[in-house]
Amino acid sequence: MKIGIVGAGGHGRVVLDLILESRGMEPAGFFDQKGGGEGPYGWPILGDETALVENWSGSRLDGVVVAIGDNRSRRRIFERLAAAGIPLVSLIHRRAQVSRFARIGAGTVICAGAVVGPGAVIGDNCIINTGASVDHDCRVKDHAHICPGSVLAGAVTVGEEAMLGTGTLVIPGITIGNKTITGAGTVVIRDLPDNLLVVGVPARLIRHLEEEEDDLEKGTNGRSGLGKETDRQSRPGKKTNGQPG
Numbered sequence: 001m002k003i004g005i006v007g008a009g010g011h012g013r014v015v016l017d018l019i020l021e022s023r024g025m026e027p028a029g030f031f032d033q034k035g036g037g038e039g040p041y042g043w044p045i046l047g048d049e050t051a052l053v054e055n056w057s058g059s060r061l062d063g064v065v066v067a068i069g070d071n072r073s074r075r076r077i078f079e080r081l082a083a084a085g086i087p088l089v090s091l092i093h094r095r096a097q098v099s100r101f102a103r104i105g106a107g108t109v110i111c112a113g114a115v116v117g118p119g120a121v122i123g124d125n126c127i128i129n130t131g132a133s134v135d136h137d138c139r140v141k142d143h144a145h146i147c148p149g150s151v152l153a154g155a156v157t158v159g160e161e162a163m164l165g166t167g168t169l170v171i172p173g174i175t176i177g178n179k180t181i182t183g184a185g186t187v188v189i190r191d192l193p194d195n196l197l198v199v200g201v202p203a204r205l206i207r208h209l210e211e212e213e214d215d216l217e218k219g220t221n222g223r224s225g226l227g228k229e230t231d232r233q234s235r236p237g238k239k240t241n242g243q244p245g
């Protein structure tokens with residue numbers, strides 16, 4: 001099976017490595033906005049995303065995977081490729097442990113050392129990164145990223161496009177909202193609504209992310225449930241560095 005890798009950055013190289021470790025799979029090369037030429041470790045960059053869509057029928061590839069850490073970019077490209085009818089393959093590293101009773105969506109990547117328990121449902125286009133653990137009956141929704149070493153206890157729900165930073169711990173039964181981000185080392189012991197940036201032990205609010213900041217400007221906000229809002233929120237529009245490229 002010949003696979004194209006969309007994204008020639010850090011996560012792209014992780015995916016290249018994963019494919020090379022897999023039986024019956026072969027990397028064709030990368031697609032990246034940098035255009036053509038030589039990509040990581042001597043593998044070719046075959047073109048950009050537009051070239052991939054336009055030349056798909058003659059490409060002789062069996063499928064592609066979008067290997068971009070940033071959730072929003074990964075989602076945008078995944079949706080474009082899916083709409084063009086390009087098969088988006090899910091990849092599981094041969095040294096990941098995925099229960100036969102788990103479900104893994106299209107285009108999702110499960111990295112080396114990750115564990116996915118029975119009854120877990122992982123959506124489309126997710127990343128379960130190196131050494132992350134997603135225990136029984138968890139639900140990880142589309143386009144989410146569980147960063148390296150994070151641990152989700154049983155029956156945790158993670159929203160669409162959420163990112164749990166490296167080493168995040170979540171106690172059983174918690175729900176984390178869409179697009180919410182946790183910083184490295186966060187311990188989540190209460191439900192988190194959509195569009196928050198939280199850090200620390202236990203998780204505390206740093207700020208509302210874009211959509212809620214928009215609401216703040218319109219004077220319609222205040223539903224975090226994480227206690228008193230702090231002066232940290234007086235930094236509207238600040239971009240978080242949490243999301244890799």
Ligand SMILES: CC(C)(COP(=O)(O)OP(=O)(O)OC[C@H]1O[C@@H](n2cnc3c(N)ncnc32)[C@H](O)[C@@H]1OP(=O)(O)O)[C@@H](O)C(=O)NCCC(=O)NCCS
Binds near residue numbers: 129244
């Ligand atoms: C949480 C995070 C996204 C915040 O980035 P940011 O928006 O640039 O925020 P800042 O660096 O301005 O930090 C804001 C405050 O939170 C604190 N903070 C930031 N990250 C923290 C963390 N992981 N744990 C505890 N406190 C943290 C800062 O010290 C600062 O506190 P202060 O206002 O009292 O000085 C980032 O620090 C982080 O943890 N990233 C991890 C991403 C990751 O794991 N990526 C893996 C990709 S595979």
